[in-house]
Amino acid sequence: MRNCIVAQSGGPTSVINASAIGIFEKNEELKYYDKVFAGLNGIEGILKENIINLCELDKESVHGLKYTPSSGLGSCRYKLKSYEQSKEEYIKLFEILEKNQIKTFFYIGGNDSMDTVHKLSNYAKEHSIDIKFIGVPKTIDNDLPIMDHTPGFGSAAKFIATIALENSLDASVYETKNIFIMEAMGRDTGWLAASSCIATLNGEPAVDLIYLPEIPFDTNKFLKDVENKLKEKNRLVIVVSEGIRTAEGVFLGEMQSNAGYDKFGHAQLGGVCVYLKNLITENGICKKVRAVELSTLQRCAMHFASQTDIDEAYESGAFALEYSIEGESGNMIGIRRIQNNPYKSEPFAVHTSKVANTIKYFPKEWINAEGNNVTKEAYDYTLPLIMGEPKIKYENGLPKYVFLNERKK
Amino acid sequence: MRNCIVAQSGGPTSVINASAIGIFEKNEELKYYDKVFAGLNGIEGILKENIINLCELDKESVHGLKYTPSSGLGSCRYKLKSYEQSKEEYIKLFEILEKNQIKTFFYIGGNDSMDTVHKLSNYAKEHSIDIKFIGVPKTIDNDLPIMDHTPGFGSAAKFIATIALENSLDASVYETKNIFIMEAMGRDTGWLAASSCIATLNGEPAVDLIYLPEIPFDTNKFLKDVENKLKEKNRLVIVVSEGIRTAEGVFLGEMQSNAGYDKFGHAQLGGVCVYLKNLITENGICKKVRAVELSTLQRCAMHFASQTDIDEAYESGAFALEYSIEGESGNMIGIRRIQNNPYKSEPFAVHTSKVANTIKYFPKEWINAEGNNVTKEAYDYTLPLIMGEPKIKYENGLPKYVFLNERKK
Incomplete structure (x- = not known):
């Protein structure tokens, strides 16, 4: 036997x-x-x-x-x-x-x-x-080294990009300025949030700003980014990784009340989108902000x-x-x-x-100079997988x- | 002309x-x-x-x-x-x-x-x-009187039921007790939350508890419902309407911090699922609870x-x-x-x-005696529409x- x-x-x-x-x-x-x-x-x-x-x-x-x-x-x-x-x-x-x-x-x-x-x-x-x-x-995190990508990532990426696409349309219906912030999983890496770059409308990216853990988060820079983009257009779609953190290594998700740790000592992240929503509204940059945490939806769609x-x-x-x-x-x-x-x-x-x-991070070369979006290489990498x-x-x-x-x- | x-x-x-x-x-x-x-x-x-x-x-x-x-x-x-x-x-x-x-x-x-x-x-x-x-x-709210249903409802219902179905599977993977709470739109009516009854796994309902605005919300009763269900099974899926309120008419969404009013004086609801999550954890009924607000996703999927x-x-x-x-x-x-x-x-x-x-409410006859789920009539009504x-x-x-x-x- x-x-x-x-x-x-x-x-x-x-x-x-x-x-x-x-x-x-x-x-x-x-x-x-x-x-x-x-x-x-x-x-x-x-x-x-x-x-x-x-x-x-x-x-x-x-x-x-x-x-x-x-x-x-x-x-x-x-x-x-x-x-x-x-x-x-x-x-x-x-x-x-x-x-x-x-x-x-x-x-x-x-x-x-x-x-x-x-x-x-x-x-x-x-x-x-x-x-x-x-x-x-x-x-779904796509964070295993040596291999090109991991099974599970492509499907999560497809769902994230689709939701970004549909909600960019939803955010476009009113004339009032408004922002849709979506939070993706991915732990310490930005692969999932970056995958939203696939979403396009009439050939233009549906997502305006993407923030990944690979670049330290700077509150003032973020608020400036949002303010500037809102001068160009009425609606913004922002996608963020659950794992974004400051230069000092503080997770934004930990600044929210619901944070905790799992059995392996990994920080249980989440709530980043609500934190950013509050940043935007409290600083008077935009009144109408929706924050959506994709949570488990992205890993079982x-x-x-x-x-x-x-x-x-x-x-x-x-x-x-x-x-x-x-x-x-x-x-x-x-x-x-x-x-x-x-x-x-x-x-x-x-x-x-x-x-x-070992963790495979999202390549820094695939992040734009402003640190608030990804490059064509990220798009070309992700597209065939979805x-x-x-x-x-x-x-x-x-x-x-x-x-x-x-x-x- | x-x-x-x-x-x-x-x-x-x-x-x-x-x-x-x-x-x-x-x-x-x-x-x-x-x-x-x-x-x-x-x-x-x-x-x-x-x-x-x-x-x-x-x-x-x-x-x-x-x-x-x-x-x-x-x-x-x-x-x-x-x-x-x-x-x-x-x-x-x-x-x-x-x-x-x-x-x-x-x-x-x-x-x-x-x-x-x-x-x-x-x-x-x-x-x-x-x-x-x-x-x-x-x-999507399906709250117009006279007609059987409204365009937009069936698609939102289909998405809600699908997400409930998939996340009931997601919640089932670990042996530890855990709860998935999902919040649907619908304003004062429960049509959208009720539509999650369509989700079944091997012929059994995927959603365990459904709370609608048509039945006054009772905190003690809710905690008892959850406690009892957790004795029967390890994982629970709960679907709630954004508009659920107490017998005194207080919206649960208003008990959260982000509430406001729109231009027509309608209360801007949301955050009910987080409120319920906190109720469950703070009362020591279950430690692992995920709360997801479907937000705009349900109206543009x-x-x-x-x-x-x-x-x-x-x-x-x-x-x-x-x-x-x-x-x-x-x-x-x-x-x-x-x-x-x-x-x-x-x-x-x-x-x-x-x-x-005029508002068409979800029929009280289609809500079960315990006020925490819907009947076969609701299932039969919704099914053809999705x-x-x-x-x-x-x-x-x-x-x-x-x-x-x-x-x-």
């Missing part, structure tokens, strides 16, 4: 399930593993033996997951400590894996999850245990996901399955851009040690999504 | 342009009016002679408006006073209309705009002026509008044009539901005096929307 297991970790995306189904369906084709297990709620669930056999589930449900957003296998934010710090956990985990005759563990996640893959792979090698650990990338992103997420999973047969444990899959026009990409393997705990409308199924006028009954509680 | 003019007023919707194009294209077919003018920024713009001839514009742009959200002709929030109060304005307006040989004025809007149609029509009759005033309905809604908005416009030939001034178009399965509707004419300044995916054009991975160059500034 030769089995494998797949699990998902970290914040969900629209296409994280496509990667899981890529793994599952590639095995249906190759028949390399006897069973494809799923660990529910990541490593945390596996430690509780919360494991199901995907091959035994209703086929339609499993296939429906490909076009269902959010971690269909559940997720966790569980940072595995070093072996020295939590010996018992390692022993228990490997007992469970060996009991289920698991030869390969696929973990779909971001930086933190790749750190887990790295640690477990090292442990297995040091203890001569014949189990491979393979990482599959996932994050499968109804308008990028088909390119869905396809690449699926391919990353399928490639991971194939790679696991001869490939080396401790590696993860990345995506390489071969050419831009027509767009072509391919998956490749890279060691998790090169990716884990292409294609999702081939989702509909039921009663809404997308037909799947929730695995095994997860009910 | 026999011309007509069309203008838009009040808050935009995804399909308000479809009504304008319905008027324009029906005239292209019937050739009844020589010119179809558009008044930019509603009655306010017409008073400034901000008028363009739609027949002279680029045909592709005009047709592209049908699938472009938000008031493509601009809008205003201008409440026309009585003749006694603003004689000069009436005289000036009619001078402009007569100068342009306008025989029919089509005004697309909600309650306030229908009041304008009513006043102008009366003035024309009293002064034996041969100009007809015809209203075309528009409001053409990328996932209801094709049924687009078609009905277009038909309302086309019918208004036809009706104007023999019909009576001071009337407006409504939509009558003929049957539900298969769904069939038809436009009809009704006098604006029956509609203006059906069909929009036939929009795409360009560079995003919907191809049109912004009239004539409105640039």
Whole structure:
């Protein structure tokens, strides 16, 4: 008996399930593993033996997951400590894996999850245990190094650009001066906010000002930017990253009352848009300002996901399955851009040690001299990643999504 | 020379342009009016002679408006006073209309705009002026009486239900208890929030609790509802109307800091979801609560509008044009539901005096006994209105929307 297991970790995306189904369906084709297990709620669930056999589930449900957003296998934010710090956990985990005759563990996640893959792979090698650990990338933040981009980013980018576009029209209806401020996720990096540059109306950018964490935020400069733009036109659309901060490193989101920290000690950001709205109104620059935090909407909007992103997420999973047969444990899959026009990409393997705990920032060269927008390079980089409308199924006028009954509680 | 003019007023919707194009294209077919003018920024713009001839514009742009959200002709929030109060304005307006040989004025809007149609029509009759005033309905709030529903509602409902559905999946990924609260528009009525009942996952409702302005809000009852539901399941999705208020009539949105009043003296609502989030966390019922105000997103999400809604908005416009030939001034178009399965509707004419300044509330019989959700009747009512995916054009991975160059500034 030769089995494998797949699990998902970290914040969900629209296409994280496509990667899981890529793994599952590639095995249906190759028949390399006897069973494809799923660990529910990541490593945390596996430690509780919360494991199901995907091959035994209703086929339609499993296939429906490909076009269902959010971690269909559940997720966790569980940072595995070093072996020295939590010996018992390692022993228990490997007992469970060996009991289920698991030869390969696929973990779909971001930086933190790749750190887990790295640690477990090292442990297995040091203890001569014949189990491979393979990482599959996932994050809307697009902040993993080495690879061109991450599955999940394109769909979030497409939603952000679409909402920016539609709301620039909404903001245009009255003659009174007004501002629409939209806050995107992305933690310490500006990839998501920058992606709003894709939105154009009659060939002109729909977004007027973009502020990213890669450039220190200067309140006076910001107010001046807004004031100047409002002289040119009646309506402004401003897009900001949740992670923008001052030169002293103070997050604007922390200046709002609702801030906190998550389990990994990452600051829980948000509320930046409201802070900026108040700055504008309190300084008498514009009375009518709407502030919208896109929140979780941007990471689960499968109804308008990028088909390119869905396809690449699926391919990353399928490639991971194939790679696991001869490939080396401790590696993860990345995506390489071969050419831009027509767009072509391919998956490749890279060691998790090169990716884990490292952040890929938005390139400073792609930010304009004023530090309040992005350049043509950002547009050209992002455009191919958002292409294609999702081939989702509909039921009663809404997308037909799947929730695995095994997860009910 | 026999011309007509069309203008838009009040808050935009995804399909308000479809009504304008319905008027324009029906005239292209019937050739009844020589010119179809558009008044930019509603009655306010017409008073400034901000008028363009739609027949002279680029045909592709005009047709592209049908699938472009938000008031493509601009809008205003201008409440026309009585003749006694603003004689000069009436005289000036009619001078402009007569100068342009306008025989029919089509005004697309909600309650306030229908009041304008009513006043102008009366003035024309009293002064034996041969100009007809015809209203075309528009409001996402769905609060116009007499008619079954209003163009704009179905598309907003579809977006709200989709976002509720996707975020119920997003909220399900972790094992920790968590709550997603979403705030819909709708002013004093609960139609929009109630429409989230359409969202289902594996046949079960995706939304757990729905609070509407039609039922007085009781803080203790609310906290009890949430506490009880959290005993049954780990994740909750709650949808609330911006207009919910206590038995004493205090808007919850006013308890937040950002409240204000618009020009008509309507309270500017919002921030209800943050208020409820704080209620839940401060009372120790759940630590992890996300609050999202859908804000303007729900009224311009053409990328996932209801094709049924687009078609009905277009038909309302086309019918208004036809009706104007023999019909009576001071009337407006409504939509009558003929049957539900298969769904069939038809436009009809009704006098604006029956509609203006009157609000159609969400039926209390469609609210459950606990006052925290809606019944099967609400589901059956809403479902046909959200059906069909929009036939929009795409360009560079995003919907191809049109912004009239004539409105640039």
